[in-house]
Amino acid sequence: xxxxxxxxxxxxxxxxxxxxxxxxxxxxxxxxxxxxxxxxxxxxxxxxxxxxxxxxxxxxxxxxxxxxxxxxxxxxxxxxxxxxxxxxxxxxxxxxxxxxx
Numbered sequence: 001x002x003x004x005x006x007x008x009x010x011x012x013x014x015x016x017x018x019x020x021x022x023x024x025x026x027x028x029x030x031x032x033x034x035x036x037x038x039x040x041x042x043x044x045x046x047x048x049x050x051x052x053x054x055x056x057x058x059x060x061x062x063x064x065x066x067x068x069x070x071x072x073x074x075x076x077x078x079x080x081x082x083x084x085x086x087x088x089x090x091x092x093x094x095x096x097x098x099x100x101x
Contacts, residue, residue, distance in 0.1 A: 023086040026081055029048065032057055033057070037054040055079075057075060057081075060075050066087065070083075075095070
């Protein structure tokens, strides 16, 4: 028999890939969800810019994610990504068609 106490949960689980996981980088707010490059801060060094200088991605108003329906889609010329669920790919794979809830 094991000498393990079922009430002793032990230390909390800490994932090994927390800082490098692509999904977490896309949803974190510090990196561009399309190309994963770090977003620079604005001139006042107080906020992150809402435009990626590396790939040209920007948040899109009125466009929704195909998977989760959130209005958190960033798009560049050819690619798009959802800041909410980390779905990424070509625009038609990520952005829901107009009129789709």
